[in-house]
Amino acid sequence: MQPNGHQLIDGLLRGDRASLARAISFVENAAPSSMKILDAVYPRTGKAYRIGVTGPPGAGKSTLVSRLVGELWSEGKSIGVVAVDPSSPFTRGALLGDRVRFQEIPDDPRFFVRSMASRGSSGGLAFRTGEVCDLLDASGKDVLVIETVGVGQSELDGAAAVHTTVVVLVPESGDEVQAMKAGLMEIGDVFTVNKADRVGADRMARCVEEMLHLGAGGDGWKAPVVLLSALSGDSFPLFLDALRRHEDHIRKSGDFARLKIERGRAKIEEIVERERNREFWKRSEVECSFEEALAQLAGGKTTPYREAARMLDQFRREGK
Template sequence: MTPSSLSTSEVSDLVARIEQGDRVALARAISRVENETPGSIAILDACFPRTGRAFRIGVTGPPGAGKSTLVTRLAQEYRSRGETVAIVAVDPTSPFTGGALLGDRVRMGELAGDDGVFIRSMATRGSMGGLAVQTAQVCDVFDAAGFSRILIETVGVGQSELEVAQTADSTTVVLVPESGDAVQAMKAGLMEIGDLFVVNKADRDGADRAVFAIRSALELRSIRSEWNVPVLLTAASIGRGVSEYVERLEEHLAFLAGRGDLERRRRERLSQRLDDLVRDRLWSGFRSRVTRESRESLVVAMLERRMTPHVAADRLLESAERAASPTAPPTASPTAPPRDAET
């Protein structure tokens, strides 16, 4: 059943309850925002003036690196320091339900019962905005709710690792001692986005070699910074190295704030988010004005080499424009360029 839209007073009441620590209201608001149900934009608009206070920490890396265990220990360490913690665990999408496949409470059960921690699994739905928009919006709700630290754990595959850099104030790349991880990280572009690197499961053989490999790879980074990127050793399963990890995260926050880089990163993040939202709305509007049949006919024409991709795109755009302005006279159909023209 699709939730009904919310009135202005209902949105105000919901956000007020969120600020007062009502976990049921918080869960309800996040569900509406994540699923883009009626009233979700009104909730986000009401939350936005209350955001900008939380420190957002991205934790990413390849599968099997122990990110969930590390995030659990990180949350516990922050709680011991009096911080409130929200966790956004980005999971693969179930092909059957569209929901999060792994589930947050399966992996982070040790945090259950702590009112200062709120965990939410999000599915990577493959929408236009993807992780960058969906996660940022959920983080805004947590921010408005007063959580001081928001931990964003990504699934560790595909484009999501790179998108997390647009969502977080500070990004940690988690690797493991096994040979080849550092090379894979470089291939995936992770070396460029990491503000901190953690070699987790450091109680295994090869941890020191992994640290050396990562530090060597950091020397090749194309973007230089005055921040000396730390490479830390942790064994999250037994809590080793987590306190030092938190200390370095807080050092990075102070470094960013002191140089004005925190504001710059947040400005760039909002700029990217604006572009993503506009692109998403333009694409949605375009798709709504173009029939599946007309699009498929153009794909067939390209497949049979009767039409170039550029000409097909022009035809599709003209069709969408006519649908948007049905009184406008049709434009002349473009002529396909010669076959030797590059498309």
């Protein structure tokens, strides 16, 4: 099956599962037709509400997402899930096991799950997660849930910016919170301490609350901390309530539309930066100045700083 770009675009805008799946692959692989697909799809994006779910491995993100998706599904919403797992930097291989948790959801066109390997991207996200979300958005999904491993400074920023970021922790996450608090407190809109039946859950929740107080956000939203069990469903309604309140906040504050612009800005920057870099290195290669610089460096005749300045200088002069 090798459908052309137009068929794929028409199919995915109609919500056809197979077309959407193929289009995602083209985009993920940066196939020649991907730019055309994304360009055609972009005007139809910006309707879906995007929720990011992040946290350390084993915190129960998939279980939480599967329960959340079940709730949204029973409300009649259509849902797209993107589950990102790391690729091995050595072999490029990846084991993507999040679908194991989604067996309760009926076979229904309102529900679409896609697993993505991070493919060499350093954060918890794959390079093209934002684009894959755009395709799901344009296919008519009401809610997108993006699940990523690990918590970092800017994983859900930029091109993949979501409306609500959920941070999933467990009672044993104390060290993680210490290690990541710089970025963690800023990115989380709703915090959950999962597996709350375990010892130390209350202490963990208090610890997160204290840290949130120290760095109070200026956007009028106070991130709640919800103790729950995603597996048993205990206190899950509290979590759903927190999500709804944050969605209200986002829609009222105008951030819902603003984030589409934000993603667009990040996308332009990314493309310009990538192409400019590519051009630079292509030209440097042709003119051999990089090889030359390395040889000089090996001979102890120069420094990296001097050579970088010389190469940039040469590039600028020839660009005129």
